[in-house]
Amino acid sequence: MPGRWSTTQKRKRPVANDPPGAMPSIIEPELATLASRPPASGDWSYEIKYDGYRMLIRIEGGSVRLFTRNGHDWTDRMPKLRAAVESVPVENAWLDGEAVVLNASGMPDFNALQNAFDRRSTAKIVIFLFDILWLNGDDVRSEPLRARRQLLHELLDAVHDPLIRYSADFAEDPQSLVASACKMNLEGIIGKRGDAPYRSGRSTNWVKLKCNLRQEFVIAGISRNKGAKSGVRSLLLGVYDARGVLHYAGNVAPSVKASRNDAISKRIEPLKQKRAAFSVAPEPDQDRDYIWLKPELVCEVSFLEWTPSGEIRHAVFYAMREDKPARAVVKEQGAVIPGEEATPDDLRSSRERTGTKGSVFIANIKVTNPARVVDGTSGKTKVEIARYYDDISEWALPYLHNRPLTLVRAPDGINGELFFQKHSERVRIPGVEELPVELHPRHPPLLVANNAESLVGLAQMSVVELHSWNAVAPDLTHPDRVIFDLDPDPSLPWSAMLDAASLTKLVLDEIGLKSFAKTSGGKGFHIVVPLTRKQSWAEVKRFSQALAQHMAKVLPDHFSAVLGPRNRVGKIFIDYLRNSCGASTVAPFSVRARPGLAVSMPIAWDELKDVTAGDQWSMSAAVARQRSLNADPWDDYWRTRQGITVAMQRAIGMRR
Structure with missing residues (x-):
């Protein structure tokens, strides 16, 4: 040849x-x-x-x-x-x-x-x-x-x-x-x-x-400090879909030298236009202005992950790209090569191997005593929990990233003594990071799980449940969500639980707050309300208590806002106590340390009528569900921008 x-x-x-x-x-x-x-x-x-x-x-x-x-x-x-x-x-x-x-x-x-x-x-x-x-x-x-x-x-x-x-x-x-x-x-x-x-x-x-997630994005806008006539605070990024529609994908600060920032500003000036090129434009924050651009410039950005709503998290500007046309920029998604489609077992085998003395390595984390039974009811073992957290990590990690954790450990199985843990103590957990101590003064460093290895590392340390704060580092002084735990009287039929979730959504809708539902993995539902980080812990706690009391007052046959079994006979207790600094709630997709090892599962509101129990999804069912979904049930969660207004406080009878 x-x-x-x-x-x-x-x-x-x-x-x-x-x-x-x-x-x-x-x-x-x-x-x-x-x-x-x-x-x-x-x-x-x-x-x-x-x-x-x-x-x-x-x-x-x-x-x-x-x-x-x-x-x-x-x-x-x-x-x-x-x-x-x-x-x-x-x-x-x-x-x-x-x-x-x-x-x-x-x-x-x-x-x-x-x-x-x-x-x-x-x-x-x-x-x-x-x-x-x-x-x-x-x-x-x-x-x-x-x-x-x-x-x-x-x-x-x-x-x-x-x-x-x-x-x-x-x-x-x-x-x-x-x-x-x-x-x-x-x-x-x-x-x-x-x-x-x-x-x-x-x-x-x-x-x-690739070693890290990194790709090109179209620049279709910039943000500036409110009222500023020049400068670039962040670039508003987008990607095209197969139909040629430009979708908003988040923002990134152009962390470059002043001379290059000036050069970017000069290229931006002739591209200004009145309307956003995005299919759905992001809503500006109160402290910044958005300037829309013709979608012609391209930059390269590295980032931690794609959120379920299609935006990138923890983006880092890398460079402007002159060699790539804007219309060719699409979301890069990992593919399985045709003819070699992966089964769940294939995917597991690529991340799992057998070690010595019966140990198993998952995501390069050594899982010892893998066959130890954690739940005698279902027969589920330690390695099955580790596999689950590895398999579900793609969907769970966006809700855990930089969120302080409270861990529930079951070293002798869920029928033995359970231990709660917030800090590393004497043993370092593989993959788990410690936050800087100055973020929570006068306390040992808080723990966060930011990658699949950390989830497997937690399972190796006999952690079953993952509970997370309502705030994200580095700003732990302002919560970014409020959670209502609907805790029913055990004698109530499941239909009462469905009604309670619907009524809670209705009240939140009426005062102007968008909410999202997930099963608790136990007896009920958690209603999650995302917030922009502006209110203090005390303000959010007072609001959550006032809303619970308002619902108990308006619907006394359905709800109680007073803690204790005697106060919820025939009713559902609206637990607002999870909204204090340091309090935590079981995280989306977390396993519960209860017989059957069910999972806390995010659902869409229009799925509510089809939910049959708070512990409906097992570990395997949770993974199968996520792999089969065409759309994320919490698709709008990451795009929701809302805060607690004076009008909302008045609507539920709060006194200032």
Whole structure:
């Protein structure tokens, strides 16, 4: 095969449907699909995911052109690299690679690359070449990757310019490669099928496995401090769906040098428009103004996770992107490669392995005594709880992130003595973080669970229940929600519980507060009301008590606002006591330390009539439900912006 595409001879026969000697004036690159896990089988090799600009190179008759992934000619912006490519010994060719600037450690540095373009000092830009699409009159895109890369390797053997480099591939275990890439502060790795042809556009023959969540977003607005005439407080981000509709995806502060912030501001000015380009625009906060923009600018952002409502959390601005068109920016979602769909067991096996002495490793956390029975009624074991928390982490973590925890441990099973824990004490829990002590003075550090490893680590420490505060670090002085726990007289029929939840929603609707429901995992419901963090703990506590008392006064046959079994005979106690500083409520998706190990499950209000019990969902049923849902029952939770107003207080009879 190498002889057919000699680097020094013209081709001897034309490719079908191509006139002799013709070469495309432009080629669209092949793009990788974000994968949720490495492919389970197939002929795959892996390369470093370089942190730079994708660049396709066209060489014809000694003329070199450098194109970005969306077809912009950047040849004149990189004269030194163009001159280096002129030394490649070919008559005509198309090459595919990534342009980067290397730091002192030899690692790609995207900020240095941007600075090089900003300062028009591009002499240090290096191109890592990983594919060849055309060679001396032959279109080689239909050849398998391994054959193309062999041609590329032979071609570059004759090139000795340090600005032109061959992108090596690795055959090791992809999980180990990703781990190594992350330790080296690289973005991740790219997997490619060795037997696949080159196909322009997004393909599952190429997959990307990332260390962190990071992608491009369209900038369709900015926020400024209220009344300010200039400056950028945050960028309002969006992604397009398959229909071309732009959806709001959250915001990010453009944490860049003042000079670059000024440059961003100058690019923003001519893009201002009166209406938002988002399908549903975010509502401005009281302390800032929103300025809408034509959706033309693109930036790259890293972030912790996508919320169930489609927004990103804990976003960090990375860079502006000139090489990617706004209309091509979509939400990147981890895919399972076609033909290799994952079953729950497949997904588990990729994160679980057997250790010595009967232990099991889940998410790299060692689970000892995995077969120990935690609940004698259902026979559920310690490892099943660990697996559950690993499986449910995708949905549970957004409601736990940076929220102080109270843990319920059952080292001898739920029929033994239960222990409550708020601090690390003597044993560090794998994956669990401690908040800075100054956030809660005069107390030991509070605990938070921000990743799947921490949830498995808690299960390893015999934690069954996760209770969380109504506030999120670093602002623990202002609650971001109020919760009403509907606790029924055990003699009441379930229909009374459904009526109570509906009536609570009705009262909240009438005073102007949006609410969300979840089963408690025990006997009743929790009604959750998200708040903007403006009221103090004392104000929220007084409001929750006043609302409970108002409902007990208006509907005395249904509700009681007084604690104690004697006060709720034939009624439902509206427990408002969970709204004090330091108090906590069982978290969404938490297991309950009760026979059956049921789960606290978020539901949509229109599902209420179909709920048959507060402990309806088991661990396995909870995971199956989440995987089957087409829409998040709490879809609007993260977009809800509301506070407790004077009018609301008056409506329930509060005295100021």
